[in-house]
Amino acid sequence: MSLKIALTKGRVEHQVLPLLEAAGINCSLLKEKNRKLIINTANGEFQFILAKGPDVTTYLNAGAVDIGIVGSDILTEQRNQQAELLDLKVGQCQFVLASTNNFNFNQPGRKVIGTKYPLITQRYFEKLGRDVEIIKIEGSVELAPLIGLADAIVDITETGSTLRENNLYVYDYLDLVSTRLVANRMSLKQHATEIFSLVDRLMSVVQDLNQSGNQGSRIK
Template structure:
């Protein structure tokens, strides 16, 4: 039976494939997947299930997969219950508090904050001792302060380009984000050898990459 790995499709998938290949894993099926969502490696050691980030945590928690590769933003927002094994150091970005130029961070009164991450936002403002109203937004969070829906936003940014192009300014920096390797706790007991072997191989690749920078 192959180890089942839920891999966040899209940008994370593209950034992780070179790491997997450097660890000696055949990724030809992933690179030529067409519309397939389940891909086995040629040696049948691994089965990759391509999924949206939030679904990776659902699959992990239900025991449908042994491992997940997903962003730390999603792990935090979904209160990760499984075993985080490794920071893959790709998909790196930053949570920020941003708004228009006339936003006053220290102004008294209850602020309205737009975000895709209500839990992370709540924890951040609680740490500041501030009570805020949080509006969950699924699409372009940047719109919220521009159309008067919210006073400010909490979102992730890689380069800050989208914020700048929409005349938004960063008022504070929150947690950093990166892609993580996570194991289902039961799978970790049942397949410890195979899981730790993969984690060790990937860790060597990550460390070598960091050393070469």
């Protein structure tokens, strides 16, 4: 039996591949996939399904895959219902509150906040005791305060370069984000040995990277 793994394609995929290889998984077919979306490892141990991040949780919840590899931002925003087993410590970035240089957070009045993450944004402002209007944006969130659509934005950033290039400034730091390994709860009962074997292999790799000091910190 092959464990079915939904892997977020793109940046997460490329960052996770070295971890999988270091864990002894032959990823040659995954690297040479071309436009294929379903790739089996040569020994048949795993089947990788490449998907967009939000779809990974959909596949997990539907029981279509055993494991998902996806960012914690998506897990939080979509109220993850499955078993989060391992922080892979890659894809690290941070949620920030950002706006133009004339933004005054303490100025009276209800602020309008643009974001791709309305749930995370709502929770943040609720903790602050602030009532805000949230506008869901799917594209370039950075545009919102520049064109007057919103007073500020809540978004994730890795280096802060996009914010700086658009003359936006960070006013507060929210939660850190990283890539997580999540298992479907039913699969975890049925294939516990295989799933925890993979977790142990990847955990060893992640710990080695931590010990070598290969970790980032808060975005500046």
